[in-house]
Amino acid sequence: MKRTRALCLGTFLISACAWAQNNTVVLKKAWVEKYKDSATITATFLVDHAHKAPNAPAADGDEHVAGRAQKDVGLPMVAEIMNAAQPGEASALSDVHKVEGQNQEVTITGAWRFWFEHPAKRQVQFAAVPVAANTNPDHSFEIHPITVFDSNDVSGSLLPVKGFSPHAGATAFAGYEKAKVTVSGNDSAISISASKGEFNYTQFEFTINGKPMKLTDGGFAVLADVSGEGDETIASGIRMIFLPNTPPLKQLLDQKLGTGDKLEVIGIPRVNLNAISKSVQANGGKAITGKLPYEMIIVGIVQ
Numbered sequence: 001m002k003r004t005r006a007l008c009l010g011t012f013l014i015s016a017c018a019w020a021q022n023n024t025v026v027l028k029k030a031w032v033e034k035y036k037d038s039a040t041i042t043a044t045f046l047v048d049h050a051h052k053a054p055n056a057p058a059a060d061g062d063e064h065v066a067g068r069a070q071k072d073v074g075l076p077m078v079a080e081i082m083n084a085a086q087p088g089e090a091s092a093l094s095d096v097h098k099v100e101g102q103n104q105e106v107t108i109t110g111a112w113r114f115w116f117e118h119p120a121k122r123q124v125q126f127a128a129v130p131v132a133a134n135t136n137p138d139h140s141f142e143i144h145p146i147t148v149f150d151s152n153d154v155s156g157s158l159l160p161v162k163g164f165s166p167h168a169g170a171t172a173f174a175g176y177e178k179a180k181v182t183v184s185g186n187d188s189a190i191s192i193s194a195s196k197g198e199f200n201y202t203q204f205e206f207t208i209n210g211k212p213m214k215l216t217d218g219g220f221a222v223l224a225d226v227s228g229e230g231d232e233t234i235a236s237g238i239r240m241i242f243l244p245n246t247p248p249l250k251q252l253l254d255q256k257l258g259t260g261d262k263l264e265v266i267g268i269p270r271v272n273l274n275a276i277s278k279s280v281q282a283n284g285g286k287a288i289t290g291k292l293p294y295e296m297i298i299v300g301i302v303q
Contacts (some may be wrong), residue, residue, distance in 0.1 A: 022191040023119035025075070025140050028126060029280075032190055036073035036273040039219025039243045039297075041112040043072035045079065046098045048132040054084035054093070056165030060201060061085060062145075065096055066132035068202040069143075078118075079134065081106060083157040084098035087171060092152035099120040099150075108284045110146035111243055111297045116197040117142075119167060119269040144268065145299055147243055166266050169204025170228045173235045176269055179292035185280035192276060196291055197269070203302065205264045208257060209268060218244040220252060221295075227262075239272060239295035240265075247297045 035041060046154035047067045054063040069077060081089055081096075099106055120138035147155040175198045181192040206224035213221045220242045228236040242249040248265070257263070275293030 007156075022121070022193075022195045023116050024122045024191060025114070025116075025119075026122075026124045026189050026191045028074075029112075029185060029188055029190050031074075031125065032157045032273050032277055033142050035112055036234045036277050037215050037221075038217045039111060039215050039241050040109055040147065042107060042109040042148075043069035043143065044174075045069045045108045046103060046105060049091070049095060049135045050100050051135055052053075054081070057161055058086070058165075060164055063089075063093060063096065064135045066135045066137055066139075068131070069261065070126075070129055073141060073143075074129065075123055075141040076096055076120070076129055076132065076137045076139040077143065078139055079110065079146050081157060082145040082150065083159060083161055086157065089152075089154055089157055092146075092149040092154050094102050094106075095152060102227065106150040106163040108143060108149075108150070109148040110143040111241070111270075112270065113142040113144045113236050114140060114192075115142070115201065115268075115270050116140050116194045119196055120268060125280055126222050131259065132176075145243075146295075149247065153245075155245045156241070156247065158243065158248055160266055160302055166201040166203040167199045169202055169226065170234060172199035172202035173204065173226055173228075175199050176294050177291070179294070180289060181271075181276075181292040182287060182289040183265055183276055183279050185285040190276065190280055192271065200268055201299070202268070202296075203264070203266050205262060206238070208259055208261045208263070209237070209276055209278070212242075215241075220249060222252070222257075236254050237288055240267070241270075241295055241297045243297070248301050251301055256294040264302040265298050265299050266300040266302065267297075269294045269296055271295075 050065045065079045065083040119140045135229045205227045209223045221239045228234040272293040272295040
């Protein structure tokens with residue numbers, strides 16, 4: 001035990017304290033600080049593999065694109081276009097396949113999504129990222145959903161997928177709320193370890209607590225309480241992330257929504273890096289295991 005603690009307080013071996021969890025990602029601290037209050041990331045991306053056709057609507061309607069963004073992300077990753085079978089996404093879909101496997105750089109923007117949905121045992125940010133062998137390499141990082149692929153603006157794709165049934169909010173949030181994480185850090189890196197994440201697309205209702213807060217990229221965040229059956233609160237103080245130039249953000253701002261207003265939405269979870277950063281600072285980088293801080297990317301508003 002003494003040797004494990006010594007490693008946890010060391011430099012790059014901080015992830016050795018992840019004994020309590022199954023999967024570890026070591027992120028650069030500067031990267032965490034840059035994106036912890038941003039809804040999106042813009043990256044120079046190489047497309048290695050893409051689905052020949054988008055998933056059927058019943059299976060979520062996404063187009064999965066595996067590739068590499070060595071300079072901007074530095075982790076094995078997947079990027080996804082929502083509602084990809086819709087006519088408005090045809091040009092982006094065509095461009096995905098034009099550059100697939102060609103080692104040709106394109107610029108993409110979308111929600112950064114750090115979540116242990118398809119994790120490896122250990123990944124270190126900005127180590128060399130291999131060419132993806134298929135459309136679903138082991139990964140804990142996604143750009144999902146994409147809002148711009150090369151010159152194609154697909155921000156309008158953030159709408160409920162017709163024919164798709166997301167997870168029920170009560171079920172999904174029960175899973176999110178019980179998830180644990182082990183975090184440690186030093187001057188240059190933050191180690192985050194957790195078990196495999198569950199529950200991707202989720203439909204739920206929330207009540208806004210406070211004024212929407214503008215993020216560094218023009219997106220917005222609101223703190224909210226999530227309701228279950230009978231208006232029972234099942235999660236409190238969760239950051240809801242609205243991406244720039246998307247239908248959900250337009251509704252939030254156009255309707256001037258704020259404290260007490262309710263929305264029924266579809267969202268996907270990601271690790272709340274703002275809370276991770278605060279935890280590392282508060283504990284002087286020492287390893288601590290506790291509840292996994294998460295936030296929800298709002299990808300559709302249910303009318």
